[in-house]
Amino acid sequence: MDLGPHATFIIASYAIFTLVLASLTAWLMYDGARQKRLLEGLQAKGARRRPRSGETESTQ
């Protein structure tokens, strides 16, 4: 396909567009996997938001 004398501008536009959106998507995927891993790690260690029965909840 012949893009004419302004091919560089067209290709650069699409290249930057793809790069930015791919980076954004990759960052969101990485961040999601990281948060999930952290949450699962804490839960595996027995971390919980409410105290077990018999434990007093902090008033702080």
Next chain:
Amino acid sequence: MQTQSITQKLANPTRFMALSGTLLPWLAGIAVVLIVYGLYRGWTAPPDYQQGETIRIMYIHVPSAWLGMMGYALIALSSFGLLVFRHPLADVSAKAAAPIGAAFTLLALITGSLWGKPMWGTYWVWDARLTSVLLLFFLYLGLISLRTSIEEETLASKLTAVLALVGVVILPFIKISVEGLSIPWLGLEIPAWNTLHQPSSVFRTDGPKIHSSQLYPLLYSALGFTFLFFALHMKGMRNEILRRRVKALRIAEVDRARAKEAVAAAE
């Protein structure tokens, strides 16, 4: 039995996580299909009689500009939901939308600049349209910076929401900057600023001023990128909910450890 609105149902983060987990692959899939189809039709359409092959940039530039503005409108709406209705997910939505809206606004600026050089003879002019979109990008950066600079999350979300609502004035300014505004029954007449940027070719009161061979690919492409925006936004919201759960667990564990220490010291 009282029926709940969709926003009330989604106020529960656990319910949102379950629903969004099902919806997200569909949103992403529809986005990919529409984008591929729209861009395929755009690249196989005949070149423009004036702009030649550079018209291909339109299929990414115009959706980027629309979504940059839509992202800010979404943040403003979410901020309103936070400040007025205290919706539990409103702040999560506003926070997740900011980097995505900023990315699309940046892409509108870059692709517009690369389109402007061969068509206008310059990458940039300080006219009303280009400058107002640059201000929109800075507003996004301001929102992100303000939020990250305040450690206390509730305060950060409220201050960011106030800034977002103040900044929403930029949206009509961007629109009026090229086309002006005329509301005869109100006696309101705002002339268009002097600008190199062309007025809207699609959303006009007298119908689109663009040939159907370019209009339909543009609409498919824009719809596809809109689906992509919402898929990314949903993913960002899910990440933020997970992040807040991690933070809540850590705080609860620290509080519990301190309480145990206090009991042990008292004994």
